[in-house]
Amino acid sequence: DTAVSQTPKYLVTQMGNDKSIKCEQNLGHDTMYWYKQDSKKFLKIMFSYNNKELIINETVPNRFSPKSPDKAHLNLHINSLELGDSAVYFCASSGDGNSPLHFGNGTRLTVT
Amino acid sequence: AQSVTQPDIHITVSEGASLELRCNYSYGATPYLFWYVQSPGQGLQLLLKYFSGDTLVQGIKGFEAEFKRSQSSFNLRKPSVHWSDAAEYFCAVGARGGADGLTFGKGTHLIIQP
Numbered sequence: 001d002t003a004v005s006q007t008p009k010y011l012v013t014q015m016g017n018d019k020s021i022k023c024e025q026n027l028g029h030d031t032m033y034w035y036k037q038d039s040k041k042f043l044k045i046m047f048s049y050n051n052k053e054l055i056i057n058e059t060v061p062n063r064f065s066p067k068s069p070d071k072a073h074l075n076l077h078i079n080s081l082e083l084g085d086s087a088v089y090f091c092a093s094s095g096d097g098n099s100p101l102h103f104g105n106g107t108r109l110t111v112t
Numbered sequence: 113a114q115s116v117t118q119p120d121i122h123i124t125v126s127e128g129a130s131l132e133l134r135c136n137y138s139y140g141a142t143p144y145l146f147w148y149v150q151s152p153g154q155g156l157q158l159l160l161k162y163f164s165g166d167t168l169v170q171g172i173k174g175f176e177a178e179f180k181r182s183q184s185s186f187n188l189r190k191p192s193v194h195w196s197d198a199a200e201y202f203c204a205v206g207a208r209g210g211a212d213g214l215t216f217g218k219g220t221h222l223i224i225q226p
Contacts, residue, residue, distance in 0.1 A: 004155075033213065041150075041200055043216040056213050090155060100146055101214060103155040 003027050004104040006091050012110045013081055021076045021107045023091030029102070030095065031055070032074035034066060037088040037106070049074055081111045114139045116203050118217035125193050126225045133188040133220050135203030143205045145186040146214065147177055150200040159201075162186060173197070198224045 004025045013019050025032060033056075034046040048056035049068045063079045078085060091104040115138045125131050137143055144163050148156040160171025167179040177188045186203060200221050206214040 041219045041221075043156075043202065043219075045213040045215075048213055092156075100158050100161050101156075102158070103148075105153075105155040 004091055004093055004102050006089075006104040006107050008107060009105065010108050010110075012112065014112055015081055015083060017081050018077070018079045019081060019109070020078070021089055021091075021109075023074050023076070023104060025072055025091075025093040025102070027093055027095065027102060029093035029099075030071055031093060032068065032071070033092040033094075033101065034074065034076050035090040035092060035103075037090060039087070043090070047074075047076075078109075081109075083111050085109060086111045114143075114205055114215045116205050116215055116217035118201075118203055118220050120220045121218070122221045122223065124223040124225055127195055128192050131188075131190045131193045131197070131222070133201050133203075133222070135186045135188065135217060136184050137186060137203070137205045138184065139205050141207065144207065145177075145179060146204040146206070147171065147175070147186075147188050148202045148204060148216075149173075150202065150219075152199070156202065159188070193222075193224055195224045195226070198222055 006023045031050045033048045035043050037043045046060050047066045051071050052068045065077045068074045088106045088108050090106045092101040094101045117136045146161045147159040150156050159175050160169050162169050162179045170176050175190050200219045202219045203217040204214040
């Protein structure tokens with residue numbers, strides 16, 4: 001069974017559109033994250049949620065809005081997509097304070 | 113602010129040869145350190161982690177890493193690489209186990225020559 005799953009795996013869309021990426025984890029973890037990996041493979045945290053509460057909100061345009069309906073899900077909604085949003089977005093989860101992050105396989109977003 | 117430096121963007125190693133990937137970190141407190149591997153089109157898989165205790169940690173796939181506080185380093189090693197080890201390797205540092213988020217290095221791309 002996949003521990004952290006993201007859908008879709010690939011997303012191609014045009015500038016100005018609104019899109020969502022879904023993430024689910026079946027590990028029973030309390031904390032979930034969104035990371036962005038740019039074209040140079042650099043990974044940077046965007047958000048983290050702990051038990052549906054926003055914990056980390058890095059400097060990210062407010063066009064990006066995470067939503068956590070329950071602690072097993074953390075979705076990422078992006079409004080008015082721009083070319084610079086093209087990247088791979090990774091969802092991750094972690095358990096207690098000493099457990100490492102478990103990553104999903106990523107969603108490759110291409111904005112044309 | 114915390115940071116991670118992986119000085120080598122690319123490394124090429126012959127199959128069967130030994131490997132060392134460098135990682136230096138900057139962190140104000142006791143760091144939690146990690147190495148992750150990313151195969152093409154895949155997510156990140158945890159190779160090993162250091163929280164405390166023995167400074168030489170063993171991971172999966174025959175990898176090990178040594179924490180050296182005096183050098184602020186956490187280098188990854190493998191005695192004999194296999195073609196399947198070709199991937200992107202990321203070093204990361206964080207508080208606790210990463211529950212507060214991790215800071216990643218820019219990665220080292222490992223190429224294996226036959």
